[in-house]
Amino acid sequence: MSELRKYVRAMYRLIFSVVNVVSHFLFSLTYRQCGEKAPPITDLLLLDSASKIALKIRTKKVKCSDVLESFIARIKQINPVLNCVVAERFAEARQEAKNVDELLKSDTIPDDVLAREKPFLGVPFTTKDCIAVKGMIHTAGLVARKHIIASDDATTVKHLKNAGAIPIALTNISELCMWWESDNNIHGRSRNPYDTNRIVGGSSGGEGCIQAAAGSAFGVGSDIGGSIRMPSFFNGVFGHKPSPFTVSNDGQFPPPSSGDHDSFLGVGPMCRHAEDLLPLMKILSGGKQSQLKLDLQVNINEVDIFYQEDDQGSVAVSPVNKEIKALFGKLVTYFDKAHSRKLTKLELKRFAKSQQMWFAGMKTQSGPTFHDQLSGLNGRISLPWELLKWCFRCSNHTFIALSTALVENAGEAYGSSKHTYLLRERDKLREELLEILGDNGVFIYPTHPTVAPYHNEPIFKPFNFSYTGIINVLGLPATHIPMGLNSEGIPIGLQVVSAPNNDRLCLAIARELEKAFGGWVPPQLE
Numbered sequence: 001m002s003e004l005r006k007y008v009r010a011m012y013r014l015i016f017s018v019v020n021v022v023s024h025f026l027f028s029l030t031y032r033q034c035g036e037k038a039p040p041i042t043d044l045l046l047l048d049s050a051s052k053i054a055l056k057i058r059t060k061k062v063k064c065s066d067v068l069e070s071f072i073a074r075i076k077q078i079n080p081v082l083n084c085v086v087a088e089r090f091a092e093a094r095q096e097a098k099n100v101d102e103l104l105k106s107d108t109i110p111d112d113v114l115a116r117e118k119p120f121l122g123v124p125f126t127t128k129d130c131i132a133v134k135g136m137i138h139t140a141g142l143v144a145r146k147h148i149i150a151s152d153d154a155t156t157v158k159h160l161k162n163a164g165a166i167p168i169a170l171t172n173i174s175e176l177c178m179w180w181e182s183d184n185n186i187h188g189r190s191r192n193p194y195d196t197n198r199i200v201g202g203s204s205g206g207e208g209c210i211q212a213a214a215g216s217a218f219g220v221g222s223d224i225g226g227s228i229r230m231p232s233f234f235n236g237v238f239g240h241k242p243s244p245f246t247v248s249n250d251g252q253f254p255p256p257s258s259g260d261h262d263s264f265l266g267v268g269p270m271c272r273h274a275e276d277l278l279p280l281m282k283i284l285s286g287g288k289q290s291q292l293k294l295d296l297q298v299n300i301n302e303v304d305i306f307y308q309e310d311d312q313g314s315v316a317v318s319p320v321n322k323e324i325k326a327l328f329g330k331l332v333t334y335f336d337k338a339h340s341r342k343l344t345k346l347e348l349k350r351f352a353k354s355q356q357m358w359f360a361g362m363k364t365q366s367g368p369t370f371h372d373q374l375s376g377l378n379g380r381i382s383l384p385w386e387l388l389k390w391c392f393r394c395s396n397h398t399f400i401a402l403s404t405a406l407v408e409n410a411g412e413a414y415g416s417s418k419h420t421y422l423l424r425e426r427d428k429l430r431e432e433l434l435e436i437l438g439d440n441g442v443f444i445y446p447t448h449p450t451v452a453p454y455h456n457e458p459i460f461k462p463f464n465f466s467y468t469g470i471i472n473v474l475g476l477p478a479t480h481i482p483m484g485l486n487s488e489g490i491p492i493g494l495q496v497v498s499a500p501n502n503d504r505l506c507l508a509i510a511r512e513l514e515k516a517f518g519g520w521v522p523p524q525l526e
């Protein structure tokens with residue numbers, strides 16, 4: 001590297017560090033006192049996993065209608081505080097729950113058939129407001145789509161309905177799902193159940209929030225840069241971004257802009273209990289579960305475990321918090337004590353370019369850009385004009401959506417030498433990692449460098465999402481695993497990554513670490 005480039009890099013790093021530290025200090029002064037927490041959970045049924053609830057319904061230990069009423073009551077209790085639900089279909093769900101109870105009462109279908117064909121019979125679930133649920137709004141947080149009603153279910157929603165699950169509500173997202181705080185000009189901002197002064201993440205932020213607050217039995221999110229894993233991390237729940245092309249991306253707005261985006265984007269489960277991830281992946285992947293070999297047993301003692309504590313010094317990304325870094329030490333000790341296993345530490349330097357590699361991967365040659373999508377794919381908005389309107393609170397768009405479009409327009413041109421270089425670097429990193437992982441390895445890596453920031457704080461550290469984003473452009477599956485709370489009571493955890501189609505390894509590690517570290521911790525229990 002030339003001396004000049006080194007100097008520019010050092011200056012850039014210095015400026016970023018100052019902005020990072022000063023902005024956090026100012027935000028913590030503004031929010032000096034911890035905000036509210038989600039109201040305490042008093043109905044113990046809400047603590048069960050979706051699989052246990054399904055079993056209880058199927059074996060008539062509880063009525064489906066009663067389960068539904070428990071979740072409806074919980075949503076009504078939490079939503080005024082957290083603003084995670086943006087639309088509901090309680091009346092239709094009540095009728096569907098009644099039908100389930102009548103079906104079960106009739107005893108016409110044997111238990112084992114029900115367990116096989118309708119494994120989630122009567123279980124209430126939620127999904128984000130960009131995945132179509134027939135008859136419900138489908139806005140993607142874009143004012144231009146405020147009145148759009150989905151005319152059909154997304155394929156994933158169809159699969160879940162076929163498995164007997166009942167959609168009850170839609171959850172909040174960021175505008176066009178392209179930011180990691182969930183706030184938009186239709187539904188407003190969602191608040192973290194562990195401290196309402198903090199973000200829920202994005203784009204599946206309402207979903208992470210409702211899962212943590214036990215407002216639905218499980219949820220569905222989508223992830224092209226971390227939109228399942230970041231909200232799972234900030235809200236202390238499990239979330240899995242599947243291997244490319246194993247779960248349908250149909251029925252989402254915005255649709256993937258290019259073939260590449262289709263491989264980066266993944267629809268996957270979000271839930272409080274690790275045991276739900278595998279059965280949900282079986283359902284969501286439709287006919288593809290054999291590709292994922294989800295029925296193959298995983299012996300943890302035979303999985304090769306690698307880890308890396310940070311991205312090796314990316315310039316514009318916050319350093320990994322001490323308490324998150326300390327989780328690696330705890331992991332090493334746990335595997336040593338419980339399994340007499342040694343974990344292998346990696347220091348792959350190319351991760352330092354994660355952010356640039358994500359942007360390079362997202363650049364499309366011909367598909368609609370983010371800027372095109374801001375109009376709802378109906379012409380092109382003027383960014384300077386909208387930014388001016390935003391200053392007077394007159395724009396239909398969020399500041400961050402407009403800024404993202406500007407950053408996108410200012411980036412490397414498709415096919416430029418820098419763009420080609422970054423794609424090559426990404427491919428080399430993928431080869432390097434796949435070689436290490438082989439067919440039986442997992443890679444444990446921070447999901448995010450800091451715990452849930454305060455509202456609006458992400459604007460001052462926009463590229464922190466690159467810890468998750470890099471995994472998307474590498475085309476790998478990954479699961480976020482909650483591993484307790486930090487000293488301020490805010491969730492922490494890590495993501496586990498595997499080679500494509502080895503999702504089952506990630507899910508097995510999630511179950512193991514849930515046993516070892518406790519998994520989801522309710523925001524408040526009475």
Ligand SMILES: CCCCCCCC/C=C\CCCCCCCC(N)=O
Nearest residue numbers: 177179223224225226227403407462
């Ligand atoms: C002064 C403010 C500058 C703000 C610059 C903002 C640039 C933001 C650029 C990209 C943000 C991408 C965030 C991706 C979040 C997750 C996406 C997903 N759906 O998985």
